Amino acid sequence: MVEKTGRPGYLQIADDLRTQIRTGSLAPGAALPSTAQLCQRYDVSASVVKAAISVLRTEGLIVGQQGKGVFVREDAAASVEAPAGTSSEVMEQLAQMRSTLATLGERIADLEKAVFQGPKRSR
Incomplete structure (x- = not known):
């Protein structure tokens, strides 16, 4: 369960899954849960x-x-740290931006549905 620590939930989940990969609970080639x-x-x-x-x-x-x-990559153990030349802070910011964009996309879709429904036609 995601805790209310101020750290975004998706990063808490990523941390947990990353730990499972690092410890071998999710082995290379293993499928992640749906x-x-x-x-x-x-x-x-x-x-x-x-x-x-x-x-x-x-x-x-x-x-x-x-x-x-x-699936967990076959060479995931070698990739547990951030890619060379990339700080974890930058990776976290990128992930936050992606999440924000996904949320904004969903909000725009909801607004478009509400605005463009059109009047109901009487028969």
Whole structure:
């Protein structure tokens, strides 16, 4: 479960999954739990889980396979630290920006639905 520490939930989830990869609980080649399972485990929305997955993908720890799932990279142990020349602070800021953009996209879609519904036609 995500704690109310002031640290964004998606980063808490990314930290937990990264630790599981580092300790071998999620072995190289292993599938991550589904988005629905992670939502239930951490008691968060799908957008929060997707942002956490995006962080780990950016760090090179996981790879997605269309229609199959998300898997721990075979060489993930070597990639547990931030990529060479990239500070973890920059990676965190990038992840925060991606999350913010995803949230804004959802909000814009909701606004467009509300604005462009059009009047109901009487028959």
